[in-house]
Amino acid sequence: MHSEPIEYEKPASLREFESIYAAKAEDAKILSGGTDLHVLIKEKLLAPRLLIDISDLPELRGISYDPVRGVTIMAGTKIAEIERSPLVKEHAPALAFAAANLGSNQVRWMATMAGNICHASPAAETPPVLLAHDCELLIARQGGERTLPISRFFLSYRKTALETGEYVKAFRLPPLPARAAVSYRFKGLRKAMEIDMLNIGAYLELGEDGTSVNEVRLAMGSVGPVTYRAVVTEQKLKGMRIGEEFFAAACDGVVQEATPIDDVRASAQYRNRVIGVLTRRALEECLHRIGERRG
Amino acid sequence: MKKLIKLEINGENFDVAISPAAYLIDVIRETVGLSGTKKGCGVGDCGACTVLIDGRPTLSCITLAVACAGKAITTIEGLSRGSELHPVQRAFIDKGAVQCGFCTPGMVLSSKALLDENPHPSQDEIKTALAGNLCRCTGYAKIIEAVEHAGRLLSGEGCDEQA
Numbered sequence: 259m260h261s262e263p264i265e266y267e268k269p270a271s272l273r274e275f276e277s278i279y280a281a282k283a284e285d286a287k288i289l290s291g292g293t294d295l296h297v298l299i300k301e302k303l304l305a306p307r308l309l310i311d312i313s314d315l316p317e318l319r320g321i322s323y324d325p326v327r328g329v330t331i332m333a334g335t336k337i338a339e340i341e342r343s344p345l346v347k348e349h350a351p352a353l354a355f356a357a358a359n360l361g362s363n364q365v366r367w368m369a370t371m372a373g374n375i376c377h378a379s380p381a382a383e384t385p386p387v388l389l390a391h392d393c394e395l396l397i398a399r400q401g402g403e404r405t406l407p408i409s410r411f412f413l414s415y416r417k418t419a420l421e422t423g424e425y426v427k428a429f430r431l432p433p434l435p436a437r438a439a440v441s442y443r444f445k446g447l448r449k450a451m452e453i454d455m456l457n458i459g460a461y462l463e464l465g466e467d468g469t470s471v472n473e474v475r476l477a478m479g480s481v482g483p484v485t486y487r488a489v490v491t492e493q494k495l496k497g498m499r500i501g502e503e504f505f506a507a508a509c510d511g512v513v514q515e516a517t518p519i520d521d522v523r524a525s526a527q528y529r530n531r532v533i534g535v536l537t538r539r540a541l542e543e544c545l546h547r548i549g550e551r552r553g
Numbered sequence: 554m555k556k557l558i559k560l561e562i563n564g565e566n567f568d569v570a571i572s573p574a575a576y577l578i579d580v581i582r583e584t585v586g587l588s589g590t591k592k593g594c595g596v597g598d599c600g601a602c603t604v605l606i607d608g609r610p611t612l613s614c615i616t617l618a619v620a621c622a623g624k625a626i627t628t629i630e631g632l633s634r635g636s637e638l639h640p641v642q643r644a645f646i647d648k649g650a651v652q653c654g655f656c657t658p659g660m661v662l663s664s665k666a667l668l669d670e671n672p673h674p675s676q677d678e679i680k681t682a683l684a685g686n687l688c689r690c691t692g693y694a695k696i697i698e699a700v701e702h703a704g705r706l707l708s709g710e711g712c713d714e715q716a
Contacts, residue, residue: 266573297615311617363681
């Protein structure tokens, strides 16, 4: 059987959690939803000496919106709550869509978005959308907090920028400008409980004329050791006009910047072909959403 | 070191002495002795171990029992009232949605959670809600029919319908 964690602690408040974690972070794992953590423990890929259960801390739950700060999602909010949230559906529909396509209904009622990003799998569902939104992470530890753009969070395969004793406390999605939208597209083998063979989050922001491109963000998953943005392509696309040339440049660009490998889910060759298609669809969906927003 | 905790299962309190590393599925089946909940893959993929925790469908094979203290756990044994089956159970029988039966407890509980939230789900909504419950007899068509039927039974419609 699996290696048994020796201890389990369930702090009753955030303050208590921070003090336990400050003292024992080296040997501990934070238990939130457990849908990845317990599988890693059962498969003997991890053997923590202590699990600190934060799943019921009220301070870490909830979704709020403010016109200046945008959408704030506390780290312990369940994926199923994000999927159903009217605020998320209104201000970040691509995130609601990605949440609805994560795991299964049971997994979504257990798992959290903080768990999804801290697991730091390049195939995870929410990172491409969060990168497309240029999400800001609130990272905390006992006695302090800092913010970090999510673009600097994923360091390498299953390695994040969290320092010992730090945890992800909240996600902030800045408000979208009037002519901007985010979309998410993915490719998997079946509809549920699959690991994406490819996914992409796209952000498109148009100028006042409605045809010139102010800014693009393209965040690709499952084409490298981490989910990352095609920053060279994003720069090239800036200032172009919406049209065939723009879409072709976006598709060519992501294929240039993608570094997929062959694995059990798909070949590198397949991924290189399909990432361009997903990019085009994602950008078209952004355009459609911008049109809808402007009525 | 074992921990003494109180688990509320189907409205009844059980005092159990368990290892903090014990998973809920094993405590329900082995310690408490309710064997209706099934253990399939053991890593959260198949949904056979689904129970409801505070009404939400949860994978008991990747949930620590110790984490469930103070929560209301519902297993398949908790649905019927005496000899009177829950409408979802009735519907699974009426529609022939049970073949080998191994996935059935999880299917029934996932269906109940869906119908509690959405009394008249579309076929697509049913498929989405049950996507984490695998049936290797591939009896999905009958299962989906049963969930639709259960929705009607729960809202008091279709009582006279021939099964």
